[in-house]
Amino acid sequence: xxxxxxxxxxxxxxxxxxxxxxxxxxxxxxxxxxxxxxxxxxxxxxxxxxxxxxxxxxxxxxxxxxxxxxxxxxxxxxxxxxxxxxxxxxxxxxxxxxxxxxxxxxxxxxxxxxxxxxxxxxxxxxxxxxxxxxxxxxxxxxxxxxxxxxxxxxxxxxxxxxxxxxxxxxxxxxxxxxxxxxxxxxxxxxxxxxxxxxxxxxxxxxxxxxxxxxxxxxxxxx
Numbered sequence: 755x756x757x758x759x760x761x762x763x764x765x766x767x768x769x770x771x772x773x774x775x776x777x778x779x780x781x782x783x784x785x786x787x788x789x790x791x792x793x794x795x796x797x798x799x800x801x802x803x804x805x806x807x808x809x810x811x812x813x814x815x816x817x818x819x820x821x822x823x824x825x826x827x828x829x830x831x832x833x834x835x836x837x838x839x840x841x842x843x844x845x846x847x848x849x850x851x852x853x854x855x856x857x858x859x860x861x862x863x864x865x866x867x868x869x870x871x872x873x874x875x876x877x878x879x880x881x882x883x884x885x886x887x888x889x890x891x892x893x894x895x896x897x898x899x900x901x902x903x904x905x906x907x908x909x910x911x912x913x914x915x916x917x918x919x920x921x922x923x924x925x926x927x928x929x930x931x932x933x934x935x936x937x938x939x940x941x942x943x944x945x946x947x948x949x950x951x952x953x954x955x956x957x958x959x960x961x962x963x964x965x966x967x968x969x970x971x972x973x974x975x976x
Contacts, residue, residue, distance in 0.1 A: 811840030812902045813910040813937055818917045819876060821863045825923045829855050830887060831880050835894055837901050848897040851890040854883040891925040898931055910937035
């Protein structure tokens with residue numbers, strides 16, 4: 755997802771608007787005294803407050819690749835994440851993780867998934883990966899918590915309901931962070947086609963385009 759910062763330039767994002775994530779590790783270092791611990795606690799609170807302000811009403815954009823669409827038998831192969839504020843004016847790139855699954859699991863994929871994931875190289879990456887579903891879930895949880903502050907984020911994406919179902923099944927701790935309200939770009943697009951068959955207002959069209967742009971950057975980072 756190296757191209758994300760350039761891609762978001764169309765949204766007029768100031769890359770200096772939020773603190774670098776590395777600051778968090780400095781703030782959360784171990785205290786050597788009670789006094790130092792108190793100071794660091796206050797710094798940490800201030801840092802969290804600043805992030806909350808920068809990502810007000812946050813949207814957590816998630817895209818996943820699976821072995822299929824049956825949550826009872828199929829598994830997650832890859833998960834990628836971006837967080838924006840509610841107005842899509844600020845963003846931060848999150849983990850893009852390929853998850854290990856067994857060859858037997860991959861062999862059970864349908865023809866479309868076998869062809870698609872094989873051609874993209876994802877199948878081989880999955881076999882070579884050492885990241886488990888649990889470890890991937892942990893990394894994404896840490897990223898989300900570090901950037902949304904006290905807000906309850908909404909999960910967002912294209913046909914995101916399916917991704918959300920898989921999260922609830924295989925990454926329940928991550929799924930529990932999100933509101934029950936989902937922001938599904940495909941639903942917005944479908945409604946616009948019906949409500950505005952002869953044209954869409956410029957502001958609404960711009961919103962849809964921005965949402966689709968974000969989703970494309972998660973799905974096709976390179």
